[in-house]
Amino acid sequence: MKRTIAFKTLGCRLNQYETEALASQFSRNEYDVVEFEKPADVYVVNACTVTNQSDQKTRTFVNHASKLKHKPMVVVMGCMSPEQQKIFSDNSAITYLIDNEKKSGVFQLIDAHFKGELVEKEQLTADRFNYELTDPLFHTRSFIKIQDGCDNFCTYCIIPMVRGMAVSRPVDEIMDNIRQAVSNGYKEIVITGVNISRYYYEDVHFEDLIEQILNMPEDFRLRISSMEPDELNDKFISLMSHPKFCPHLHLCIQSGSDRILIKMNRMYTMPTYLKLVEKIKQANPLFNLTTDIMVGFPGENGADFEETAKVAREVGFSHIHTFKYSKRTGTRADRMPEQVPEPVKSQRSEVIRKIAEENRIAYFHKLLGMEQTILVEKIKNGRAQGYGEYYVPVKFAASNNVKENDLIKVKLTGIEECEDAFMIGEVIGF
């Protein structure tokens, strides 16, 4: 009989990627991956501790699984504060508690458990990159992890404490992983990690790695996931015109005020960020820039926030992931005075949300008439949807011969202005 396994993932894209890679490995090995709410033999919670609230949520899911009457196996893995680890290690319903270093070995551990073999979690190799490829079941794009950890120590962030210092994956392994993904049918490769611009392995810097990837003979397009703006140099910018490079970057800004950036210990100032934006826009005026903005950081006053709002408008980010600063025990910002009241944070967050909405529509207008090659993610009611090179969501009428994971050429002909605005395309080729 097939065993069933359910996953719950909290937190960032990297956690999501890691869960999906593990889930794929289970499903390739005769396990049924089911929803977390359904009965299962194993429940795996991939924990996150980025805010105090994430700790709470993690605990809620772990408690749910560990109180189930049929006494399933419960595995908790990922990012945990020392306090959280202590709570979980005292919970006898949790079968295994696994840190990020050993997370990639979860399949080995669980499978051996069911086969009656004895594998201690201490025997698992510590390897933050040893994940198998995700199944197209989860994504049309293949996420390739190139590094883990971060040593920037932004004052609001707990990640360096839980994911550890920056570690880069050997170039050869990355190349092999990409070759394998392409031969499995993936057409888009997404470079991912905690702080990817810090990639450095045996004298190969981030831009050198990207150059090598772009020059691979295999047929794919390359997308870079969220990144920090502090290590991007002219060589990287010159690579953006490569035909395989998707012209989109999620370049985290967090604040438009230098005073706040200094308090956050971000590694750039507004003039350097804007200089970078200018160079990118010079290379390609339509280049799609998206970002993260944090409102209500301790000490952020009205003038600081105005600067953020101004930059958000001026750069014209087509998407802004806005979040309200929330205290995280163990970070430097948690010990800072001048915490901003919650209603002020909400009001600032709303202002940024509105700017983001306006920016998005304005950006879509610039793309009207353009050709895009859409990687089809979903087809529903005769309508296909997916993203083009510029990473804007596009929907178009799909004939019967359009399938998921196809690359379809469309002309962008319209804009649907709704809560999740998207562009409308007309097929012009396969």
Next chain:
Amino acid sequence: MDLKEQTVTKVDFKVQEVRLLTPSTYVLRFNRNNLSFKAGQYIRVGIPGNRQRREYSIYSGENDDFMEILVKEVIEGDISKKLKRMKEGDSLIVEGPFGFFNLNPTDVPTRKFYFFASGTGISPFHSYVKSYPAMNYTLIHGIKFIEETYEKEHYEDKRYISCTSRDEKGDFSGRVTKIIPIYPFEDDALFYLCGNSDMVYDVYNLLADRGVSTDNIFTEVYF
């Protein structure tokens, strides 16, 4: 797999000495324990049995056979008080080193450096000067009172400028920011700023206003 793991948490650190420089500021010396670091980096220090860690720039030089940090006791604080009460032989927890507030070794013999520090923000500059004694620098130290010139004898007289904001006994009376518009900085010098965020922000802006390229300004913020 040969992964470059940069972090170390070590427990075999033992206090060798607590050297009081003023009633509230002290140098904590402990054994080196093979910890390798670049001048300008910081470590996270803790006390066994206490989960709290605090960041401290390394005060000693790259080639010293001991480690030192320069700490100001914060009255309403926690760890800075506890570290002050440590005795010879007490254990410390040290994580690191971390940070990128370093010198580029190729710049050291060729460039002029300006260091702006507020209070204990002088610590990484002390480490630079101990590690590279021949470097060409001027250290501008913002303090409240003249008693806070922490071991100024470790710097050549002509290279150390104290700016006192609460008495008139410094080389310059007033905040470090006041010196910037009138000081004859060389155009191609490199500027390193370390200490509280208000000082770092103000000096950064004033230098940029004076036309200093922001590529030549480096910062480290304590609080």
